[in-house]
Amino acid sequence: MAVEVVSYRDLSxxxxxxxxxxxxxxxxxxxxxxxxxxGRGEGADVVRLESKAxxxxxxxxxxxxxxxxxxxxxxxxxxxxxxxxxxxxxxxxTRQRMHKHQSDLRRAVEDIQSDGLIVTSDGTVTDSMCxxxxxxxKLSDKKVRAAETRIEKILKAAASSQHALADGLRLLVQDxxxxxxxxxxxxxxxxxxVGRADADKAADLAKELSRQAANGDRIDQTKLDxxxxxAELQHSNPVFAERLATKLGPKGTLEFWRMMSGDGPEIMxxxxxGREMVRLRDNLGMTFATASRVKSPEMAKWxxxxxxxxxxxxxxxxxxAMHDPVGFQVMSSLMGKGKFDKxxxxxxxxxxxxxxxxxxxxxxAWSMVGWQGTDLDPSGLGRGSDPMAGLLKAASxxxxxxxxxxxxxxxxxxxxxxxxxxxxxPYLEDxxxxxxxxxxxxxxxxxxxxxxxxxxxxxTEHLQGQNTAFHNIFDRLAAEKDDxxxxxxESMAMLLGNHGDETYDTMSAVAGSRDTPLDQQKLMEISKxxxxxxxxxxxxxQAMNQSIVNDxxxxxxxxxxxxxxxxxxxxFEVQARQQAIADSTAADQKAAGWKGYFGYFTVAELSTxxxxxxxxxxxxxxAFGISKAWTEDEQAQIAEDGALKNKDVSxxxxxxxxxxxxxxxxxxxxxxxxxxxxxxxxxxxxxxRFDEKANDGxxxxxxxxxxx
Numbered sequence: 001m002a003v004e005v006v007s008y009r010d011l012s013x014x015x016x017x018x019x020x021x022x023x024x025x026x027x028x029x030x031x032x033x034x035x036x037x038x039g040r041g042e043g044a045d046v047v048r049l050e051s052k053a054x055x056x057x058x059x060x061x062x063x064x065x066x067x068x069x070x071x072x073x074x075x076x077x078x079x080x081x082x083x084x085x086x087x088x089x090x091x092x093x094t095r096q097r098m099h100k101h102q103s104d105l106r107r108a109v110e111d112i113q114s115d116g117l118i119v120t121s122d123g124t125v126t127d128s129m130c131x132x133x134x135x136x137x138k139l140s141d142k143k144v145r146a147a148e149t150r151i152e153k154i155l156k157a158a159a160s161s162q163h164a165l166a167d168g169l170r171l172l173v174q175d176x177x178x179x180x181x182x183x184x185x186x187x188x189x190x191x192x193x194v195g196r197a198d199a200d201k202a203a204d205l206a207k208e209l210s211r212q213a214a215n216g217d218r219i220d221q222t223k224l225d226x227x228x229x230x231a232e233l234q235h236s237n238p239v240f241a242e243r244l245a246t247k248l249g250p251k252g253t254l255e256f257w258r259m260m261s262g263d264g265p266e267i268m269x270x271x272x273x274g275r276e277m278v279r280l281r282d283n284l285g286m287t288f289a290t291a292s293r294v295k296s297p298e299m300a301k302w303x304x305x306x307x308x309x310x311x312x313x314x315x316x317x318x319x320x321a322m323h324d325p326v327g328f329q330v331m332s333s334l335m336g337k338g339k340f341d342k343x344x345x346x347x348x349x350x351x352x353x354x355x356x357x358x359x360x361x362x363x364x365a366w367s368m369v370g371w372q373g374t375d376l377d378p379s380g381l382g383r384g385s386d387p388m389a390g391l392l393k394a395a396s397x398x399x400x401x402x403x404x405x406x407x408x409x410x411x412x413x414x415x416x417x418x419x420x421x422x423x424x425x426p427y428l429e430d431x432x433x434x435x436x437x438x439x440x441x442x443x444x445x446x447x448x449x450x451x452x453x454x455x456x457x458x459x460t461e462h463l464q465g466q467n468t469a470f471h472n473i474f475d476r477l478a479a480e481k482d483d484x485x486x487x488x489x490e491s492m493a494m495l496l497g498n499h500g501d502e503t504y505d506t507m508s509a510v511a512g513s514r515d516t517p518l519d520q521q522k523l524m525e526i527s528k529x530x531x532x533x534x535x536x537x538x539x540x541x542q543a544m545n546q547s548i549v550n551d552x553x554x555x556x557x558x559x560x561x562x563x564x565x566x567x568x569x570x571x572f573e574v575q576a577r578q579q580a581i582a583d584s585t586a587a588d589q590k591a592a593g594w595k596g597y598f599g600y601f602t603v604a605e606l607s608t609x610x611x612x613x614x615x616x617x618x619x620x621x622x623a624f625g626i627s628k629a630w631t632e633d634e635q636a637q638i639a640e641d642g643a644l645k646n647k648d649v650s651x652x653x654x655x656x657x658x659x660x661x662x663x664x665x666x667x668x669x670x671x672x673x674x675x676x677x678x679x680x681x682x683x684x685x686x687x688x689r690f691d692e693k694a695n696d697g698x699x700x701x702x703x704x705x706x707x708x
Contacts, residue, residue: 008123009123011102012106023088026091029087029088086183086184093187097161097187102158108147124148125147164233167194168184168190168193171193195237195240199240199243202231205226208223209260210260224280231286231287235290238290241287244291245288245299250302253288253306254330258314288340289339303347307351310351311355314330331348332387332388335394336389339397340394363386366387367385386434389433389434390438392435393438395441399450403469406446407446408472413476416439416476433485433487436486444492444498447498449462449466450498474523474526489529496523496530496540497542497546504551508565508697511701521705524579532580532588534592542627553622560673570690570694574652579705586643626656626663633653648698649698657690661683
């Protein structure tokens with residue numbers, strides 16, 4: 001069975017004439033059958049027929065044969081009327097939903113074209129400009145990919161609607177002699193019926209695919225595609241997800257993925273098959289994430305029993321591997337996509353952490369002899385054998401759970417300080433630990449309340465739990481000092497930006513202040529560690545640029561204070577950067593990719609800057625300009641060999657200081673304060689003032705370091 005995919009051309013050029021005519025026709029049929037079935041029409045009706053048949057004095061053979069037949073005919077008319085109503089409803093819903101999908105597509109295309117991109121007749125997106133500058137070309141490529149993703153999302157939604165409604169109609173009329181089918185009153189009714197039918201098909205396909213894998217047969221590509229098509233269309237349908245999970249059963253769920261994924265290294269050498277497995281992994285993960293949120297006794301038992309299999313090897317008859325992964329490894333490898341239920345994650349985490357401690361090694365055991373070869377990631381990137389990679393990634397997609405994880409001091413201590421996250425060679429060519437990367441995502445989600453992978457996430461006011469989680473994370477990472485994991489630097493920079501007021505108020509305060517929101521020495525230590533890699537350094541600086549602009553735009557009573565705050569903040573950032581440079585060798589800097597990074601680094605588009613602090617659009621726009629100037633300064637500090645150079649603040653931030661002076665004068669230049677004081681009366685004097693305060697800020701930061 002193949003699920004049809006709605007193409008760009010099909011949806012954009014879709015005509016509704018025939019569908020409109022069918023809807024109108026079935027509206028009339030529905031009324032006719034309704035009138036006959038209810039007795040509200042002027043002609044014959046089955047209400048009187050059924051009533052008279054029941055009241056008549058039937059004798060002999062008529063009582064045994066004719067009466068039941070007449071009564072059954074009357075009831076068939078009721079069912080036929082109900083079926084006609086359901087057919088009309090399905091067709092009307094088809095028209096409504098496809099109209100909406102087409103409208104969404106047209107609106108998206110208009111937005112994409114207004115951004116200077118071209119959308120061809122087959123939906124391909126290209127830029128109207130060709131850039132010689134590598135940085136501009138990379139930014140253009142990013143815009144094109146984002147536009148293509150937006151179009152693809154609409155086409156997938158249209159395909160899902162088309163599948164549900166078309167199959168809903170087929171299931172309704174599959175028996176020409178039986179009208180006692182489903183009663184469709186809404187789109188959800190149709191999705192439930194189709195979801196159950198699709199889950200039964202998917203379960204049968206999974207059984208057959210598992211049999212082929214167990215026998216060492218070639219996997220039937222058509223069957224694999226069919227399973228993926230069904231899961232891709234239905235993974236967000238709770239009825240489909242629950243039925244598939246419970247039909248497979250907890251052990252069958254783990255065995256199916258175990259059979260299909262095989263040994264990681266083997267999959268990686270088969271690129272085409274590997275791509276299919278990545279698709280299967282993601283579809284299974286999102287399906288089981290949906291299933292985990294279903295509150296039914298059957299799913300409660302499925303979750304309980306699945307967790308109970310966490311520490312047991314998942315072997316399969318006739319499949320001989322060097323090492324069998326345990327249930328936690330198999331399930332965690334499916335948890336990189338989708339939003340899993342919070343209560344399920346709590347139970348899963350509790351048991352996994354206990355097992356993690358039991359096998360010893362503080363997280364290192366997963367990469368030791370006996371566990372190697374149990375990497376079930378078919379992407380070639382390698383999540384590694386460590387099941388914490390999947391759990392922590394799932395935590396990042398459920399920020400409420402992530403907050404619970406890090407607001408608890410003991411749990412935060414375990415994940416941030418006690419545990420190790422070693423990379424697993426030879427799978428990971430970049431030398432990074434996927435579990436550590438997932439830890440970064442999870443800590444950002446826990447302290448911000450936001451999913452780091454959600455491009456539409458917007459800043460929300462922090463709850464007490466998120467503030468507690470943030471301070472737990474802050475204190476523990478500061479205590480790590482040089483042992484802070486490189487993989488979490490960028491995420492921590494984003495989290496500091498998300499708590500922008502606290503971070504900025506602490507950076508901009510006079511050394512030794514006792515009423516700062518954060519400990520100045522700890523913030524300096526974290527900022528220094530973040531500044532050791534270009535990605536983290538860039539994220540922190542762009543975040544602080546928003547806070548800097550916010551201060552300049554909002555400090556009206558005493559405008560000179562904003563200059564002091566900005567200067568001390570710049571000095572704090574530069575001093576952290578200089579300490580990071582002093583602590584790293586030329587080899588460290590080359591490995592971190594400073595030259596290559598800033599060789600193409602461009603300030604993030606406004607639409608892609610993550611939700612850092614509660615700033616308005618005008619602040620974000622101004623901060624964008626400041627960050628562009630900052631980028632120019634950074635490029636000027638990198639030598640030809642890629643080494644970083646220390647400079648005084650006035651030289652290190654020359655372009656940025658100039659832009660800040662221009663902004664301050666634009667906001668406050670006409671105020672009585674500026675007009676009555678020559679020191680604040682021109683942009684040139686403002687640049688000197690900011691330069692002076694920035695160098696004061698660096699000395700202020702040196703005092704903070706000296707107090708350690």
